[in-house]
Amino acid sequence: MNNAIDIRMVTKTYGTVTALKAVSLSIMDNEFFTLLGPSGCGKTTLLRMIAGFEDVTQGDILLFGQNIATLDPNLRPVNTVFQQYALFPHMSVIDNVAFGLKMKGLDLPTRTARAGEMLEMVHLSSFADRLPAQLSGGQQQRVALARALAPQPKVLLLDEPLSALDLKLRQAMRMELKQLQQDTGITFIFVTHDQEEALTMSNRIAVMSAGHVQQIGTPRDIYETPVNRFVADFIGETNLLEVDVASIAGDRAQVILPGGHAITCSTATHDAGRHHLSIRPERLTLVPLGAGMEAVVDQVIYLGTDLQVLVRLDGGTPLQVRIQNAARTQVPAPGSRIGLHLEEGAARLLAD
Template sequence: MRDSSDMGESKVLSAVTLAGVAKFFGTFKAIEGIDLTIRQNEFFTLLGPSGCGKTTILRMLAGFETPSSGEILLDGRDISRLGPNQRPVNTVFQNYALFPHLSVAQNIGFALKMLGRPRPEIRDTVEDMLALVQLSGRGDQLVTQLSGGQQQRVALARALAPRPKVLLLDEPLSALDQKLRKTMQIELKRMQRETGITFVFVTHDQEEALTMSDRIAVLSNGALRQVGSPHEIYNHPVDRFVADFIGETNLLTGKVIRQDGDCAHVVLPGGVTIEAQCPHAVSAGSEVTLAVRPEHCTLAGPEAPLSGFIEQVVYFGTDTHFHLRLPGGAPLVLRRQNAADGRALPQQGETVGVALAPSATRVLRD
């Protein structure tokens, strides 16, 4: 599989490279032979549903699991068979794993003490880390006296203190409430940018991945489906799985009439022909799946070739979702931002014209 954001890859220094990495547990193949490059100083996210293999990859990067085949390179050095304590990689776990009997400063400085760093260096580094995670002045408190969000910041500071080349984050936001999660998403990205350390983040939450990442790898059943920037993953999904997993999307079926370069002319079951982006070759007469996001569908006048019957109108405050039924029976969700001018919106039971932006309607690979 080709990385959709690998233009000029040779000019970008890699931090981590997975070359043909596979992992078996008995006869079960958890990870297929995958090739993946994670760049230096980037926020890289492994995204996918439970059981897709993202945590297995993280554990192999950390040294807790050994690849069944293939190599893991860090700055060009093969670390596949090195133990966790032999590689310049740290991990932040879901449960933080802090020492409850130690103070905040002692927790942060623990790894530095184990490495035999001088006391003045440990003291200065701890102060720097407290400032980085915005906990200056809290070093003497026990971690049990802190909130969940503050404990997470201590766990991050402890992992960052030894200046690892790569920081692995195993769904560290999962235990936080929604408002705090959003705050910490911004904070994590800030910390990555300020430290310049490569972050590898594991999550099943699409919003987290889109919000924080420089690039995202989408996984399913142990295989890479697509690698690219949040914009590429969201707006240019390569297949049905990625389109359906990332955000909300409409999936329509149709038959190809012809293809002109990167544009395919597709007839929908109701008989209306539309244009769609199609960067791969398709043959005339073939059945295809189209993806179009609800925000890329617009209400049009009655003269529009495509129409839809409004089955439900759902108000979300910032926008309104119209659940339509197209000729031929296909469902379609149309999202419209709410205006402050009080304009009347179409109501349930009405038939409205629908326009699908050709630049945002995409023919998916099988």
């Protein structure tokens, strides 16, 4: 498969501040690719550089093999959907969608027909004559998508487009966005700080922090095999334990947990010494005392579908355990001693 975008050693500085530091990554054609990270990590800066709204200080940006780093934004075959939808309030929905086509010089019948196709795709055909103010937030968001897709860009850039919506609407729009990407075959590059959005929609994710790409992979790769403490902690919930490494062989390591219990785990490092171990809360199971590691229950928190059980290992190390309510047989009482079973392959030694 061809690459839609190649970012090659791209650096962006603002005076004495470096927002991006020699970032390199490739995004495949027809891929839903997400730039994920906290505020200030550089993800929106990178998106704006692809769009041409920010200059490249150093490095190259290639679109299907062509270097576009110095190309004006209007000459790039990309469109952007922003957090604020920026619809023209005085124009009807269909005129908003057709606006970009008019700027490209398409005749009225052609742009009306294509705008109609786009509205049908986002399920808003019956709203064509309304003004943006007569639409809900989710409907306005779909109009902005239709407008961006109408000129048939090679790449669609989405800068946190769901952040202004309420939770239930955001969840529904995730599925609609993913379906739109599959239906159109256009490469989507999506910026978000919301890990659930990234995991739900993406073919691959680039996790960013402080101007660097920390890890690139599928949602499963990022969640199950994080490379370092930042990625493990940023994606989902995890228990981070400082452990001693007893031995490393290939992609497996034996480590000593606080309290002296030895386990085997996968590893992202081949350096001995002390490192952090990541254990996802749902990969721990409560078992009868004597059948696993021993722990004391500190607190049980009801979360609807799940229970969060906070425990302490011998030696005082805290852990959190997630149990589905449907699977539980008995809720442990605070203060009780229980056994903990760690699933095979559930722990990951990190390269700090």
